[in-house]
Amino acid sequence: MVFAEDLNLKAMSRGMLCKHTLDAGFGQFLNILEFVCWKRGVYFERVDPNLTSQTCPKCQTVTGKKELMTRVHSCPECGYTTDRDVAAAQIVVQRGVVAVGHTVQASGGIGLRRSL
Numbered sequence: 746m747v748f749a750e751d752l753n754l755k756a757m758s759r760g761m762l763c764k765h766t767l768d769a770g771f772g773q774f775l776n777i778l779e780f781v782c783w784k785r786g787v788y789f790e791r792v793d794p795n796l797t798s799q800t801c802p803k804c805q806t807v808t809g810k811k812e813l814m815t816r817v818h819s820c821p822e823c824g825y826t827t828d829r830d831v832a833a834a835q836i837v838v839q840r841g842v843v844a845v846g847h848t849v850q851a852s853g854g855i856g857l858r859r860s861l
């Protein structure tokens with residue numbers, strides 16, 4: 746299973762990273778990744794990208810916005826400390842697994858694969 750943040754690239758291109766997000770081909774990368782997963786029979790899902798870098802993967806506390814310079818997630822509630830990108834990835838996996846659970850239970854609706 747592969748999960749990725751469902752990034753709003755248009756909004757990001759207006760924000761802090763400006764047009765770099767469009768130059769870097771993030772959108773194309775995600776499309777190719779989705780295609781490769783489909784070809785290899787690997788489950789791929791985009792998940793809600795909101796607050797992935799501001800939520801503690803251990804206790805789900807919203808720890809607030811980090812500056813780009815801040816590379817470490819350190820939770821004031823539970824003390825969980827790890828690399829910020831690792832923490833964000835853990836949140837993405839958790840959301841993906843929850844979405845997969847909904848797909849199984851609801852037999853359709855959430856988590857249905859987009860056709861390419």
Ligand SMILES: [Zn+2]
Pocket residue numbers: 801802803804805806820821822823824825
């Ligand atoms: Zn925590």
